[in-house]
Amino acid sequence: MALIYEKRNHIAYLTLNRPEAHNALDPETVIELADAWQDFSQDKEMRCAIITGAGEKSFCAGADLGRLIPLWTGARKPETEADKQVQANPALAQNALLRDLPLSKPVIAAVNGNAIAGGFEILYNTDIRVAAEDARFGLQEVKWSIVPAGGSTVHLTRQIPYARAMEILLTGELMDARQALEYGFVNQVVPKAQVMEAAERYAAIIAKNGPLAIAAIKQAVLENSGKDVKTALAREMELSIPVFLSQDAQEGPRAFKEKRDPVFTGE
Structure with missing residues (x-):
């Protein structure tokens, strides 16, 4: 399964589960993630969510350049039912990234590794962010002549200083976790083994409120x-x-x- 979705103690856990592909978003992941957010939004027992990635290297590498992006550019024809759904309904990807799916419940990001492109963009719509010491962040779309249209031109300049945001948007270079903390983009930087523990500490407090x-x-x-x-x-x-x-x-x-x-x- 591309996404592991669990519920415990009023907290929803969403784990991107494609570590072999750096948790990149393929059509199946997009559909499962959009469905999970919708369920979380509607479940009155759920008071907070934590999103993270499986494996040791990546939180999320964004859209799968081999499976998802070519569907949108027309370079690949739909092969599976998931392909057809994602191509026919672009809103699915936007909802998966929380771009156009408003949530009144808090979302915490446990950034266990690199958050690149769409994996970086989904963070705009989280409320508290804990990052591993070796995590890197950024938008490399411009290097491939793609616009980071998951909300980057709208949200990034509102969440970190303008010049820093434009540096990230226009160069496609990555920033490390300490820079992200310095810019105020993340709340905490901790050793990788403590990322989920720190995220759960926030979630447990919020769930009691x-x-x-x-x-x-x-x-x-x-x-x-x-x-x-x-x-x-x-x-x-x-x-x-x-x-x-x-x-x-x-x-x-x-x-x-x-x-x-x-x-x-x-x-």
């Missing part, structure tokens, strides 16, 4: 990016009021007063 509050916070941040302050504050209040009126908002302070852990239901 109020899911309605988390969803409202993430939605407010995403929706208000680029808006004027007055409009953004008004939208923040619109999203906050239903949470204040929820049962969870009553449970949180009550649990604090009673010196116990709150039991949130998402209602």
Whole structure:
């Protein structure tokens, strides 16, 4: 299977499972990943997700240059049912990369190795990123006369300084994990063996927090990016009021007063 999708303790685990191909996205992976994100979004028991890659070398090398890209350029005819679905529905790849699939739940990236091209672009849509010390990041599409159209020209300059973003976009050169940390693109850099442990530490904390509050916070941040302050504050209040009126908002302070852990239901 191209993707391992598991659920434990309110946390969804998505593991790209093509280590022999550096976890590159082929048509089968695109379909399975898009389906998994949709399931995660709709499952009320899931409060946080962790995405990682199998193997020791790569988180994700982006789109498979032999199987996926040629379908889009017309250099390869569909051979499998997955080929036909991906060619007929470009939105599948965009959803797999979370480009056009809004999620109100947090996503944590456990970057166990190189995150290149589409493997780098999927990180824009994650909320917390932990990287292995030897991980490298970048967009090499320009070297192959391809535009990194997974959101790179929109998101990268909003997530790291402009000049650094343009250096990555225009040269196609890679940055190492320490540079990514310096630019603020990742939260932590840890030894490879500790990447998942660090990601799970974040996920466990988030999973205990109020899911309605988390969803409202993430939605407010995403929706208000680029808006004027007055409009953004008004939208923040619109999203906050239903949470204040929820049962969870009553449970949180009550649990604090009673010196116990709150039991949130998402209602």
